[in-house]
Amino acid sequence: MLEISGLRKRFAGSPGTPEGKQALDGIGFTVRPGEMFGFVGANGAGKSTTMRIVMGVLKADAGTVTWRGEPVTYADRQRFGYMPEERGLYQKMRASEQIEYFGRLHGMSPDRAKKATEDLLERLGLTERRNSSVESLSLGNQQRVQLAVALVHDPELLILDEPFSGLDPIAVEALATVLQERCRGGVPVIFSSHQLELVERLCDSVGIVSAGRMVASGPVDELRAAEGGTLRVVVRNPAPGWADGLPGLVSVQGDRHVLVTEDGDDQEILRRAVKAGHVEHFGVEQPTLTEIFKEAVA
Amino acid sequence: MNGMMLVARREIVTQIRTRSFIFSLLITVVIVGALAFAPKLFDGPDAYTLGTVNSQQLPLEAAAPDMEFEWRAYPDEAAATRAVLDGDVDAALVDGSKVLTDGEIDTELGVLLQSTHREVKLGPAGVNIAPLQVESVGADTRYEAARTGIALVLVLVLFMLIIGQVMTVAMGVVEEKGSRIVEILLSSVRPWQLLGGKIIGLGVLGLINLGSILAVGLVASYVSGFAADFPPGMTGIMAGVILWFVLGYAFFATLGAALSALVSRQEEVGNVMSPISMVIMAAYFVAFYAVNDPTGPVATIVSFVPPFSSMVMPVRMAATEVPLWEVAASVGLMVLAVLATLSFGAKVYERAVLRTGARVKLGEVLRAK
Ligand SMILES: Nc1ncnc2c1ncn2[C@@H]1O[C@H](COP(=O)(O)OP(=O)(O)O)[C@@H](O)[C@H]1O
Ligand SMILES: [Mg+2]
Numbered sequence: 001m002l003e004i005s006g007l008r009k010r011f012a013g014s015p016g017t018p019e020g021k022q023a024l025d026g027i028g029f030t031v032r033p034g035e036m037f038g039f040v041g042a043n044g045a046g047k048s049t050t051m052r053i054v055m056g057v058l059k060a061d062a063g064t065v066t067w068r069g070e071p072v073t074y075a076d077r078q079r080f081g082y083m084p085e086e087r088g089l090y091q092k093m094r095a096s097e098q099i100e101y102f103g104r105l106h107g108m109s110p111d112r113a114k115k116a117t118e119d120l121l122e123r124l125g126l127t128e129r130r131n132s133s134v135e136s137l138s139l140g141n142q143q144r145v146q147l148a149v150a151l152v153h154d155p156e157l158l159i160l161d162e163p164f165s166g167l168d169p170i171a172v173e174a175l176a177t178v179l180q181e182r183c184r185g186g187v188p189v190i191f192s193s194h195q196l197e198l199v200e201r202l203c204d205s206v207g208i209v210s211a212g213r214m215v216a217s218g219p220v221d222e223l224r225a226a227e228g229g230t231l232r233v234v235v236r237n238p239a240p241g242w243a244d245g246l247p248g249l250v251s252v253q254g255d256r257h258v259l260v261t262e263d264g265d266d267q268e269i270l271r272r273a274v275k276a277g278h279v280e281h282f283g284v285e286q287p288t289l290t291e292i293f294k295e296a297v298a
Numbered sequence: 299m300n301g302m303m304l305v306a307r308r309e310i311v312t313q314i315r316t317r318s319f320i321f322s323l324l325i326t327v328v329i330v331g332a333l334a335f336a337p338k339l340f341d342g343p344d345a346y347t348l349g350t351v352n353s354q355q356l357p358l359e360a361a362a363p364d365m366e367f368e369w370r371a372y373p374d375e376a377a378a379t380r381a382v383l384d385g386d387v388d389a390a391l392v393d394g395s396k397v398l399t400d401g402e403i404d405t406e407l408g409v410l411l412q413s414t415h416r417e418v419k420l421g422p423a424g425v426n427i428a429p430l431q432v433e434s435v436g437a438d439t440r441y442e443a444a445r446t447g448i449a450l451v452l453v454l455v456l457f458m459l460i461i462g463q464v465m466t467v468a469m470g471v472v473e474e475k476g477s478r479i480v481e482i483l484l485s486s487v488r489p490w491q492l493l494g495g496k497i498i499g500l501g502v503l504g505l506i507n508l509g510s511i512l513a514v515g516l517v518a519s520y521v522s523g524f525a526a527d528f529p530p531g532m533t534g535i536m537a538g539v540i541l542w543f544v545l546g547y548a549f550f551a552t553l554g555a556a557l558s559a560l561v562s563r564q565e566e567v568g569n570v571m572s573p574i575s576m577v578i579m580a581a582y583f584v585a586f587y588a589v590n591d592p593t594g595p596v597a598t599i600v601s602f603v604p605p606f607s608s609m610v611m612p613v614r615m616a617a618t619e620v621p622l623w624e625v626a627a628s629v630g631l632m633v634l635a636v637l638a639t640l641s642f643g644a645k646v647y648e649r650a651v652l653r654t655g656a657r658v659k660l661g662e663v664l665r666a667k
Pocket of ligand 1 (some may be wrong): 011012021022023041042043044045046047048049050655
């Protein structure tokens with residue numbers, strides 16, 4: 001279990017921003033074993049900074065990161081897998097050699113590193129390009145190699161900064177499948193993304209960050225429940241003024257009236273609708289992650 | 299294998315595979331090989347073809363055992379004249395009393411012909427002239443020319459190898475920093491392992507280069523006969539060159555890695571490295587100067603001052619005989635300088651290499667806790 005709490009980080013001023021920047025202002029969340037955690041937030045919200053602190057690339061001004069109950073150490077991080085936001089690979093090195101090299105650096109034996117590399121190349125559909133230099137690969141394939149580098153040593157925790165950005169739908173699926181497998185194997189996975197539908201589909205939990213603060217975090221279902229559903233009623237040819245006094249907004253689409261509301265007595269609304277005309281639709285809709293997100297950062 | 303050795307191995311494997319490494323190695327090796335033949339070319343011919351008309355061949359070999367002479371007999375003076383004019387022979391001896399040449403006679407050949415002729419004429423008359431004994435009362439200068447030649451080649455080789463490998467280290471550091479590979483690398487190896495591995499790997503490549511150059515130079519010298527002029531203690535000179543390369547490279551490469559860790563883009567490497575390039579250039583100039591004046595005060599003093607000693611001392615050692623204690627003292631000082639640089643460089647590198655973006659100021663890095 002990874003627990004992050006109270007992270008604060010201020011960047012010193014530069015010629016562009018003389019007053020400096022409070023990038024993190026008390027970030028905290030928890031990721032459990034086998035949990036896929038989506039980290040979302042606008043550009044500049046502080047996602048990358050948080051991940052870099054977890055990986056030890058940056059030092060926090062305050063706050064703690066603990067892994068399995070203990071402050072995270074260098075030895076722990078050797079068993080983490082990391083994909084930085086700005087991709088970094090040796091351009092002239094062959095794909096397979098590169099993956100193997102990072103496996104060896106993480107302490108794998110030559111045989112194990114080789115085997116793990118072959119497996120990953122296969123899983124990620126790179127077998128045919130195994131001997132190509134990274135610079136000759138397409139962007140999508142480079143990203144797959146980058147992911148393989150993060151995965152090769154069978155990490156105990158995965159931290160991936162925007163792993164899906166710039167990928168075509170097929171590559172997204174391939175990557176998602178691999179991540180879900182690792183996750184099912186008990187490895188906590190944290191990834192940041194702007195593709196909220198994808199996060200919603202893949203993640204058990206999400207953390208929403210805005211301007212360096214956590215505005216919401218937890219299992220997606222709980223966030224939905226907390227947000228509450230939206231009642232949507234569609235009535236055909238209702239009597240004029242049928243919804244007077246009811247909460248929510250009514251929009252008119254041809255001969256259909258659509259009432260959308262988040263509060264009010266649903267039974268009372270139903271009675272009024274039935275009396276007014278032909279009820280075509282009556283239901284509570286769960287908020288999407290996009291809606292939760294918009295609400296949270298508003 | 300630990301992290302540092304893995305990093306070193308990667309450097310070696312990737313570089314050796316590049317075309318530029320193979321090419322530059324081939325080119326330097328060819329140049330050095332050719333240089334071993336150069337003394338022969340500049341020495342002038344040491345073989346002559348001579349014609350005779352109605353004359354005895356002169357015993358020139360006895361007077362000049364290093365040279366070769368070929369004799370051709372011609373029936374009359376007209377045939378000999380034609381041979382001289384056509385360049386078939388360098389000169390022709392007619393009737394044992396006249397020499398035909400095409401213009402001025404080659405000085406060495408002229409002197410040889412005259413003195414041998416005189417001896418041949420005087421011999422039967424019972425006059426015996428003992429050859430003059432030559433005795434040097436000054437320093438042993440027999441090998442001076444060879445020493446100068448060797449020193450000159452060493453200056454060039456050391457300069458090119460040191461600056462080449464140091465720049466490769468610098469560009470490698472910036473490649474890793476600029477592309478953020480360091481962010482991944484440093485979660486699996488320590489900064490000093492990454493830095494040390496890179497320096498060791500590229501140093502081994504430098505040694506491979508240097509070793510090939512020395513080996514080819516030696517073999518070519520034996521083939522060309524230049525090796526006969528080698529001063530005594532050639533093995534010591536070669537060993538010294540390798541040691542000094544290691545020390546000089548370690549010093550400059552560590553500093554280079556530290557300074558280049560301050561920037562994130564390849565275009566900035568030249569700029570941030572310019573102080574180091576300038577020091578290497580300065581060392582090169584003094585070393586070049588020391589080739590011709592290896593015992594002068596400038597060369598002597600500078601050959602003790604790190605890091606200049608790394609290029610000046612090996613050149614002095616090749617150009618003249620340097621007492622062992624001087625070499626030992628100079629090596630000792632340089633080793634201290636290298637150790638100091640390693641601790642300074644590792645600190646700067648560690649603090650700067652993760653700070654991507656704008657150029658990091660050295661003062662800021664040193665002040666940081
Ligand atoms: N090295 C840095 N120096 C100065 N400011 C930085 C640095 N890195 C990030 N920041 C600032 O910190 C804030 C958070 O950035 P980041 O964590 O990259 O956001 P996100 O990944 O959520 O888009 C941004 O305002 C960014 O400009
Ligand atoms: Mg980011």
